[in-house]
Amino acid sequence: MSNHQDVIRRLQRANDSKIVLLVADGLGGLPKEPGGKTELETAKTPNLDKLTKRGVCGLSHPVFPGIAPGSGPGHLGLFGYDPLKYEIGRGVLEALGIDFDLGPNDVAIRGNFCTVDESGVITDRRAGRIASDIGAKLCEKLDKIELPGVEVFVKPVKEYRLVIVLRGAGLGGNIPDTDPQKTGVPPHDPKAADSDSEKTADLLRQFVAKAKEVLKDDAPANMFTMRGIDKKPPVPTFEEVYGTRAAAIAVYPMYRGLARLVGMDVLDAGQTLDDQMERLKASWDDHDFFFVHFKYTDSTGEDGNFDAKVEKTEQVDGCIPAIEALGPDVIVVTGDHSTPSKMKSHSWHPVPTLLAAENCRFDAVDTFGEANCLAGGLGQFEAKYLMPMAMAHAGRLEKFGA
Amino acid sequence: MSNHQDVIRRLQRANDSKIVLLVADGLGGLPKEPGGKTELETAKTPNLDKLTKRGVCGLSHPVFPGIAPGSGPGHLGLFGYDPLKYEIGRGVLEALGIDFDLGPNDVAIRGNFCTVDESGVITDRRAGRIASDIGAKLCEKLDKIELPGVEVFVKPVKEYRLVIVLRGAGLGGNIPDTDPQKTGVPPHDPKAADSDSEKTADLLRQFVAKAKEVLKDDAPANMFTMRGIDKKPPVPTFEEVYGTRAAAIAVYPMYRGLARLVGMDVLDAGQTLDDQMERLKASWDDHDFFFVHFKYTDSTGEDGNFDAKVEKTEQVDGCIPAIEALGPDVIVVTGDHSTPSKMKSHSWHPVPTLLAAENCRFDAVDTFGEANCLAGGLGQFEAKYLMPMAMAHAGRLEKFGA
Structure with a gap:
């Protein structure tokens, strides 16, 4: 029986669409108390909110419900690799x-x-x-x-x-x-x-x-x-699975490493989100898929600093216009896991996810946040299905079977 | 480890209940623009809406999120056969x-x-x-x-x-x-x-x-x-899996063929939905399970004709009283996939599903449509679990384990 990635591999087709996957590391959070707002819900995110209106939202489980993943499985899941099948040591x-x-x-x-x-x-x-x-x-x-x-x-x-x-x-x-x-x-x-x-x-x-x-x-x-x-495991490359020329624009070494492991081109990302946006623009014509990684939503969460995580989330919001200006066919904004500042650690809580594209089944979500995503059209899903959905919305998948 | 179908096979028990599965091919759709209504949401469907009030709704994924299925895997999933396990060529x-x-x-x-x-x-x-x-x-x-x-x-x-x-x-x-x-x-x-x-x-x-x-x-x-x-693959029959005497009432050859592949009795369906309703009534006593297939919600979607799809959806609605008059224990109304007229093709969007039976956990959905189904009691589920749910609501499944 085929696994989901084998199916994608068979169905992928090339076109000239562009997909941007913006990962705000540890994006999901928790309210401090019942009735309160999470970091993301507290943050002013006018650009993300606007994007929800022409998109579809949901919550992703990086591995399965209850599992707090490390950055490795968190990202493998986002890249569409079953994190239970491919376990990669952090040393690697x-x-x-x-x-x-x-x-x-x-x-x-x-x-x-x-x-x-x-x-x-x-x-x-x-x-x-x-x-x-x-x-x-x-x-x-x-x-x-x-x-x-x-x-x-x-x-x-x-x-x-x-x-x-x-x-x-x-x-x-x-x-x-x-x-x-x-x-x-x-x-x-x-x-x-x-x-x-x-x-x-x-x-x-x-x-x-x-x-x-x-x-x-x-x-x-x-x-x-x-x-x-x-040791380094043998994984199929991103190009083999999706047929895309993928670029990684990540500042931190581990995320660059993970992108390299799946065969992405790892570009010089500079040091700041602005640098990353410049790199994105400069490399737009040479790639179809762009993985942009932002670390500080996670590190502020790990530090237990609610306000700093709010601020970093707003910084992520600030880069959305630069991405939209390039006219991507699909924009996905999500995290590799939740890092609630209340817990000062990665957690198992599902991750707010936003996908905007022409052929979305638009939902009623008009503000990007955990509670709203719960009512979103993507529902709750395993992160490994995010790439199939991004590929589908980009018109990059053939029909399965006759 | 048992797959879900092996479990059903072990748990099935006979009773005198009747199940009707009405498949409006390509039922799911898309609004033309953010904030708009889908074909199903636009259609006047008083009978389906009434049925939702004594039923439970949800959205089914024919294969997995992101996959637009052909009619073969779409129907296999509805019949409870894992479409990743049983791949059937269209020629067959x-x-x-x-x-x-x-x-x-x-x-x-x-x-x-x-x-x-x-x-x-x-x-x-x-x-x-x-x-x-x-x-x-x-x-x-x-x-x-x-x-x-x-x-x-x-x-x-x-x-x-x-x-x-x-x-x-x-x-x-x-x-x-x-x-x-x-x-x-x-x-x-x-x-x-x-x-x-x-x-x-x-x-x-x-x-x-x-x-x-x-x-x-x-x-x-x-x-x-x-x-x-x-070539024709070896699949267990519907009777082996579910213990039901199943009848297919489908006008189009391919759907008759698919029903025959899983061992259903393929009845003379005539040419119209009215013919099909007459055949349903005439064969009511001889079968326990009835698969009724309506093609035109798909073909109008494929043609990109939003209004025609609305009209065909209303036609489906019109046959509900004839089904209800027979007093089935379980009525399921769904599609084998979505065919948004906006896309003129099968799509990956999950399919609105309605199940009405005495022992439903009724939900708040009171109008049949994609956005409402998102809040329905069935949630989002893989289509292969629809038959287990229909069987359960028909009292046709023993408890699993002691």
Whole structure:
């Protein structure tokens, strides 16, 4: 039996339509109390509201109801890849995001510098958010560590974040995070979750022991935790599935990495949403599909800063006219998951979604927000169906069957 | 793991209830502009509206969000067969619809007579919609063509439509349509998509070459295109799955064919909805389940004629009292897909659905239309769950598990 992506692959047809997918990371939120408004509902979003009037709204479940996804599955779902079928370690994404050329024998790991006390217990999970240049210097030191029989790469990402890659034959990638997700305890020991990964776990234990020596005088960044240890999975490319020339305009490395994983062209996005809009305009003729990613609705949510998330949401609203001016056939505005500032974390709540196109079945929603989206014509749906709907509205799908 | 149909098969129980499934083909539509009404919302439907008051409404996705189905998968879904599991070529449906007794060695093909110019380029994809008697005479001529090692059957369907069947051992049916779906180009050459179908493709190329000679003086019907080339798949019968004695009352061949494929008794339906209502009444005692098909909501939509579709929808409304007079336990009114006149084609938009029965959880919907169905008690659902719901409301399903 065909899965939904196989079906899309068979039905896709080319035309000269343009699709813009604007992802406001962590867009969905929560009201502070019953009867209150969410961040999105509080924000003044005249442009998005106007767009709802010629569009159709709904709420998407990134994976399935109750599941709070990480950014990886959140985005895979938006890109139309079943996040239960394609599980991608965060280390892999992070490595792709710094243009590290991951090969099939590589195990990639996301590292976070942290502070540990003399007994090895974590006192700061982000090492006081050290500056990027300090992180880079520490990575240079760690990069010199040698392990028997494999190559070791240690690369800085940004601030306290780094990537570690082990390259060599026979390395499994099935090792749980060593990040305990809290302070007051030491990092976990790297332990293999299957027999194929025993060699990798053993090498990582050696690596940690050597790193402890290397970093011993570098507090607050005198240790690191490891997350998302994994190998790169084989995924069909965006072009294979959808037949579109897709471009990613994302500032943050991980989102660039995820876009690269599915074969999008990753463009220079600059640093701001204005930069991104300029890039969108400049690359308009060369691509059919544009993934534009905005990080700060998520990070303000993670910080628990309701007002800042409102402000960042308004910033997203502000870029809509620039997108509309280009005359896309389909505009989709959504998030990869909810990040309610009330919870300071990703959540499972379905994500407000807006799709505007000529052949929408217009609904009564006239303001973009969670409560209104609940009454929208898209209903509640699994995020993996968003791309089929965008493709359909762009006239890019043939009829299924006779 | 059981699929939904296996579960139904285990749970079905007989009683003396009657279920009527009235399919207004292509029922769903679109408003012409934001804030406007769809065809169904524009139509005066007092009988359907009355039915909503003792029923429950919703919107069904024939396949999954974004997919515009052909009539085959559209109806399979309504009949409770997963359209991703059972893919049926249009040629097979068309052959079944003219009472052609398809066997396991048969490859069936839907043909459309078309007009080609002296260079073989299509100038009219439907050969000026020639009258049925002309089509029948041309089929008689083509039926005489002989090919080495196989039997060839060529039968008229209606107007410009015909069925071609090749019967013989070792014939695969995996050959893409030769219909290019547009004028200004010649029909495609029959080409095998797998090695099992090479022999079939070769025979079809010979058949086309001979037919070109046979039809050379028969413009506007001087060639044909081929679609839906396929063999008959093995599907469980309606009686096996649901335990009902099912009757199909459909005027158009393809829908009769689809009903026959799932093992329904195909009754003489006459030509009009009134004829169909008479047949329904006459056969009431002999069956438990009645599939009544009305084509013209689709064909007017395909023609892009909003007003005509409104009128045909009102005609559907007009037959409701005749159905209600028979006292069915469950009435379902829906479509196999949407056909918005704005798009002149099948579309992916979910289909308004109404189910009336004694044990409905009645909802607030009091007028049958797309926007109202959005707030209906059935919500948005995959069409394959409609039959389980009809069966449940008819008291024909045991409890699942203890």
